Amino acid sequence: MANVLELVDIRKSFGSELVLNHLSLGVPEHTATVLIGASGSGKSTLLRCINLLESIDDGQIFLDGAEISDPLVNVDDVRRKLGMVFQSFNLFPHKTVLENITLALIKVQGKSKEEAIEGAQKLLKRFDLAGKADQYPDRLSGGQQQRVAIIRSLAVSPRLLLLDEITSALDPVLVNEVLSIVRDLKSDGMTMVLATHEMGFATQVADEVCFLESGDILERGTAEEVLHNPKNPKTQEFLKRVHQAGRL
Amino acid sequence: MTERINSAWSPSSREVERGIARRRISRKQGSIAAISSIVVLGTLTLILITSPGWEIVKATFFDIDYGREVFPTVIKGLWINIQLTFIGGAAIGVIALGLALMRTTKSPALTPFRFLATAYVDIFRGAPLILIILLVGFGVPALRLTGISSNVIFLGTVAVVLTYSAFVAEVIRSGILSIHPSQRAAARSLGLTSGQTMRYVVLPQAIRRVVPPLLNDLVSLLKDTGLVSILGVTDAVRAAQINASRSFNYTPYVVAAILFLLITIPMTRYTDRAIRQRTSAQNSEGAI
Numbered sequence: 001m002a003n004v005l006e007l008v009d010i011r012k013s014f015g016s017e018l019v020l021n022h023l024s025l026g027v028p029e030h031t032a033t034v035l036i037g038a039s040g041s042g043k044s045t046l047l048r049c050i051n052l053l054e055s056i057d058d059g060q061i062f063l064d065g066a067e068i069s070d071p072l073v074n075v076d077d078v079r080r081k082l083g084m085v086f087q088s089f090n091l092f093p094h095k096t097v098l099e100n101i102t103l104a105l106i107k108v109q110g111k112s113k114e115e116a117i118e119g120a121q122k123l124l125k126r127f128d129l130a131g132k133a134d135q136y137p138d139r140l141s142g143g144q145q146q147r148v149a150i151i152r153s154l155a156v157s158p159r160l161l162l163l164d165e166i167t168s169a170l171d172p173v174l175v176n177e178v179l180s181i182v183r184d185l186k187s188d189g190m191t192m193v194l195a196t197h198e199m200g201f202a203t204q205v206a207d208e209v210c211f212l213e214s215g216d217i218l219e220r221g222t223a224e225e226v227l228h229n230p231k232n233p234k235t236q237e238f239l240k241r242v243h244q245a246g247r248l
Numbered sequence: 249m250t251e252r253i254n255s256a257w258s259p260s261s262r263e264v265e266r267g268i269a270r271r272r273i274s275r276k277q278g279s280i281a282a283i284s285s286i287v288v289l290g291t292l293t294l295i296l297i298t299s300p301g302w303e304i305v306k307a308t309f310f311d312i313d314y315g316r317e318v319f320p321t322v323i324k325g326l327w328i329n330i331q332l333t334f335i336g337g338a339a340i341g342v343i344a345l346g347l348a349l350m351r352t353t354k355s356p357a358l359t360p361f362r363f364l365a366t367a368y369v370d371i372f373r374g375a376p377l378i379l380i381i382l383l384v385g386f387g388v389p390a391l392r393l394t395g396i397s398s399n400v401i402f403l404g405t406v407a408v409v410l411t412y413s414a415f416v417a418e419v420i421r422s423g424i425l426s427i428h429p430s431q432r433a434a435a436r437s438l439g440l441t442s443g444q445t446m447r448y449v450v451l452p453q454a455i456r457r458v459v460p461p462l463l464n465d466l467v468s469l470l471k472d473t474g475l476v477s478i479l480g481v482t483d484a485v486r487a488a489q490i491n492a493s494r495s496f497n498y499t500p501y502v503v504a505a506i507l508f509l510l511i512t513i514p515m516t517r518y519t520d521r522a523i524r525q526r527t528s529a530q531n532s533e534g535a536i
Contacts, residue, residue, distance in 0.1 A: 051437050080439035090434035094452050103448060104438035149434075156438060 002065060004029050004160050004191045005050065010059035012042075012049055012215075019045045020056070021215035027160070030189040034202040034223070037212035038238060043195035044087075046212070047162045050193065051084050064159065080108055083153030083161040087168050089145045091137040091152070097124070098133040101152045109156060123151045127181055143174030150181050154190075161185065163194040167201075199227055199242055211235045311499045318491045318500045325487030326507050328401070332473040332483070336405050337466060340412045347417035349446070352424050365417070372414035378475055381407040385479040404476030412469055419461050423454035463519040467512050474508075484508070 005027040012020040019042045027033050035043045048054045050061060052068065052075045061069040068078045092100050098120055105116035124130045127147055137145050146166055153161065163182065167175040179201050185192065186205045196202055202209055202223055209226040211219040211234075219232040230236045259267070296302065350358060350365035372380065384407040389398035397403070427450050435445040477486035484507060488500035 048433075053433055053437065076436075076439055076441050079437055082437070084434075084437035086430065086434060088430060090430045092431065092434070092449055092453075094456065104440060107444050107448065108439040153438065 002029070003027055003062075004064060005193070006060075006062040006065075007046075007050070008060040008062070010046070010049065010061070011057045012045060012054065013057055019215050020049065023059075023212075023216050025210065025217065027191060027193055028207075029191050031207035032186050032192040032194065032205045034206035034209045035193065035195040035212055036197070036199070036202060036209060036226075036238075041212040042215040043212055044164050047084070047164045047193065047195060050160075051082050051162055052078055053084075076108075080156065081159040083156065083158035085146070085149050085153050085161070085163045085166050087165040089137070089142075089149045089169070091145055091149055093137055096134050096136055097129065097140070097148050100137070100148060101155050104152070104156050120151075120155055123155055127151060127184075141174060142170045143177045146170065146174075146178045147181055150178070150185075154185070159191065161190055161192045163192060163196075165195050165197065167196065167198055197242070199239075203227055211238065213238070308496070309498045309502050311497055314495065314497050315499045315503050318488070319503060321487045321491060322484050322500055322503050323507060325482055325484035326504070328481060328483040329470060329473045329508075330511075332401070332405050332408065332476065333466070333470045336409050336412070336473070337469060339405075339409045340416050340469070343409065343413040344416035344420055347413060348420035348424060351417070351421050354442075369414045369417055372411050373418065375411075377408070377411045377472060378478065380411050381475055381478060383407075384410070385476075400479040400481050401476070404473075404479050404481055408469070408473060408476065412465065412472075416462065416465055419458050419465065420454065423458035424450060426457060427453050460519055460523040463515065463522060467515045467519065470512060470515075471508060 003026040005025075007023060007025040010020050010023040011018075023042075023046065025033070035046065037043055045054060049056050056069055059069070060067055063078065063081060067073070091097075092103070095103065098117065101120040101123070102113070102116040105111045105119060106113060109116075111119070121130065121133060124133055127150075129144065129147060129151070132140060132144060132148070137148065140148065146169075150163075150166070166182075167178050170178060175198065179198065182192070182194070182201075183205060192205075194202075194205075206223045208220060209223050210217045211226055211230070211232070213234050219226055219230060219235045226235065227239065230239055299305075347365045347369060350361045351369070353362060381404055385400060385403045388396060388403055388406075424446075431449055431453070432445055435449040436442070440448070474483060474485040477483050477489070480486070482490070484504045488504040491500040492498050
């Protein structure tokens with residue numbers, strides 16, 4: 001099976017700080033790859049690099065076999081095929097829930113307004129947000145906002161969904177309503193790369209778990225292997241700290 | 249957010265006591281404010297009307313009958329100021345938006361325009377408006393270009409528009425820069441081009457944020473249209489001046505001032521309210 005996403009020897013630094021160091025990763029279709037690691041280990045930067053929001057210093061990124069790290073590719077075309085959900089939701093505060101979702105459908109995909117609204121409403125209904133269509137984001141709870149953000153990136157039918165610590169800004173009760181959407185997407189066969197601190201959730205959805213440390217993947221394998229029987233001492237140390245914080 | 253109001257609630261005796269105390273404090277504060285106002289305003293009035301020149305000032309600045317006589321000519325002049333404000337304001341809005349977009353663009357093809365826009369803003373923000381009015385008003389007709397009107401109202405408006413566009417462009421630019429980069433990241437990650445991101449995501453939020461300072465600029469624009477009178481435009485200031493120099497009575501100036509205030513005070517009150525609403529909205533905005 002060909003990989004949807006292939007990262008080869010990625011290097012990225014911010015000034016003198018090396019954030020990603022010779023990192024390679026393949027993501028097969030219909031799988032979920034979970035990135036874990038301490039804050040600052042490069043998880044978010046990796047996701048931003050895949051989405052071309054950051055440019056890499058060296059290495060190659062392939063999406064469906066085509067190199068997207070080439071400076072000559074049209075970044076807008078690439079981003080059309082990728083969905084990204086952010087830790088802080090980043091909904092457009094001046095647009096209603098419905099307008100947040102339909103903006104890209106109309107302006108990027110060129111759908112008619114009616115068609116876009118129909119598609120958006122179908123998704124809102126599916127995720128129990130139909131009643132919120134005409135509300136502005138700041139009237140919604142954090143969990144609702146994040147669900148809208150997920151729907152917004154889902155609406156454009158991306159090849160690959162990137163989720164950057166999407167529950168970190170939410171309280172534990174709201175975390176679950178967001179994660180249940182991701183579980184749904186996983187069972188739909190959506191290809192995903194997620195950065196998360198929710199280890200229990202990682203165990204449920206991950207086909208592969210990657211432990212990042214100092215910009216490289218130190219250990220990778222199934223959730224069972226990495227989260228429950230880690231071999232690398234650094235992974236063990238990290239998971240011990242997570243456990244102490246009560247997140248496992 | 250759910251709020252339940254229990255209609256059977258009656259305040260506890262402690263709350264009743266606190267209510268009495270609160271009313272006592274507010275009565276006391278009210279009387280202090282009243283006494284202080286009477287003392288200060290009374291003293292100022294007393295100083296004014298007991299000053300040795302008061303009778304002469306009253307006759308030359310506050311001649312009510314003469315004021316009534318010149319009122320029609322001054323208000324006719326004021327109509328020019330109002331027209332200049334609206335026509336100029338529209339032109340300023342368009343030019344300033346263009347300048348702000350040029351200054352914030354990163355497109356390499358627009359590099360020369362970015363430089364030109366920066367130079368433009370530096371020059372017109374730095375030079376006194378009255379000099380720009382004189383230079384445009386007397387300089388442009390001297391060029392004897394065909395097709396360019398030498399109408400003083402037109403040239404005066406052009407000068408005001410040139411200067412105000414620079415200021416307003418900076419206000420709009422600061423609004424654009426105040427939008428958090430995460431908004432741009434979200435828009436770009438959906439596949440919107442940088443132009444679409446500016447148009448549908450950044451600019452609508454930026455403009456909303458700078459409405460209060462823009463209203464402020466509109467108030468000073470109205471006042472500054474009075475400066476075109478130096479070119480000989482018969483606006484409210486000029487009309488007052490003509491009358492005053494004919495009669496050696498300065499009441500027309502006071503009439504003009506009062507007319508300006510009648511327009512600008514409601515505008516500034518409205519601006520203050522807009523700023524207050526903006527601030528309270530921001531404070532409840534939370535994570536966004």
